[in-house]
Amino acid sequence: MYGTRHCDYAALAVDKAGKKEIVEQYYKEGLSLRKFCNMHNLNYGTFFDWKKLVDIEAGGGGDSMQDHPGRPTIIDEQSMDDITRELIIHHKEQDCFKRKRLHEVICREVNNTNRRRGHADNVTKIGKSTFTKLIGKLEATPKSCQAKPVARIVAELDPRNAYSMACMVLAFCDDLDEHLIINWDATQFVLEGDGDSIVYTVKSIETEDIPVTSPSDSQLDFGIKLYHCHCAAGRVVPPVFVIADDSMDADALSVNKIEGLANTNGSDAEGYLCFTKTRCCNAAFYRWFIREIVCPFVVTMRKLVRPEVIRTI
Numbered sequence: 001m002y003g004t005r006h007c008d009y010a011a012l013a014v015d016k017a018g019k020k021e022i023v024e025q026y027y028k029e030g031l032s033l034r035k036f037c038n039m040h041n042l043n044y045g046t047f048f049d050w051k052k053l054v055d056i057e058a059g060g061g062g063d064s065m066q067d068h069p070g071r072p073t074i075i076d077e078q079s080m081d082d083i084t085r086e087l088i089i090h091h092k093e094q095d096c097f098k099r100k101r102l103h104e105v106i107c108r109e110v111n112n113t114n115r116r117r118g119h120a121d122n123v124t125k126i127g128k129s130t131f132t133k134l135i136g137k138l139e140a141t142p143k144s145c146q147a148k149p150v151a152r153i154v155a156e157l158d159p160r161n162a163y164s165m166a167c168m169v170l171a172f173c174d175d176l177d178e179h180l181i182i183n184w185d186a187t188q189f190v191l192e193g194d195g196d197s198i199v200y201t202v203k204s205i206e207t208e209d210i211p212v213t214s215p216s217d218s219q220l221d222f223g224i225k226l227y228h229c230h231c232a233a234g235r236v237v238p239p240v241f242v243i244a245d246d247s248m249d250a251d252a253l254s255v256n257k258i259e260g261l262a263n264t265n266g267s268d269a270e271g272y273l274c275f276t277k278t279r280c281c282n283a284a285f286y287r288w289f290i291r292e293i294v295c296p297f298v299v300t301m302r303k304l305v306r307p308e309v310i311r312t313i
């Protein structure tokens with residue numbers, strides 16, 4: 001037997017049917033698994049996986065053999081589709097997956113694949129190279145994201161907020177000059193303490209106008225509130241940033257004018273960095289903001305309104 005010439009199966013680019021034929025040949029020759037692999041120049045682990053999958057299919061376990069050379073992929077097509085669907089759903093819900101969370105989802109799907117193949121389902125970790133390869137197969141893209149408090153995400157997903165804002169704008173602003181359509185509001189963003197702002201999205205959703213967002217989940221994260229005031233004509237006030245300092249008294253306010261911290265790049269561009277005990281601010285802040293920022297801006301905008309419009313106000 002050892003003096004005869006045997007087929008070098010490793011040299012063949014075998015497809016699904018070819019793998020099944022090799023497994024059938026193994027049963028015909030009646031050799032041990034290792035001796036058959038040595039004789040035909042097959043990798044033991046690769047052929048073992050082929051044999052197990054053929055046995056599963058023969059027992060009614062479904063078609064789990066891949067149609068290309070080498071060992072079966074760590075997750076099957078069903079799991080790939082499940083991960084892609086989950087990435088899309090969570091992106092739309094402003095809950096994009098960071099690396100750690102996506103790693104956990106992939107491990108879960110590896111175990112789901114293993115159960116379908118009749119293997120042990122106790123995988124808790126995959127290597128960096130395997131993770132990178134799977135990200136490529138999923139066509140997932142790492143992107144920097146913005147972190148938001150969960151309450152803010154819930155509010156933004158409620159369409160009633162958009163409807164009520166549209167009705168309010170139409171009711172109050174329909175006949176106003178653009179200089180007098182003024183929006184004064186505050187927005188908040190989070191600086192993440194763990195330094196990990198990378199999430200994964202899939203290409204099929206990247207063309208949609210959906211922000212790449214993840215909930216703030218670290219105790220080291222801190223928020224900055226930005227107060228802005230602008231009109232429909234495109235004019236704005238200097239930005240006002242507020243950071244909470246829990247060591248301050250409840251009624252205390254610290255206002256700091258900073259050159260260059262601005263919306264424009266002019267030589268006189270400036271902004272303000274304020275500190276209060278909480279980001280909710282206090283009476284002292286709103287008194288300063290209205291008197292020093294909002295009221296002067298409104299007075300200036302009134303001076304810019306066209307004369308024929310003033311007569312109708």
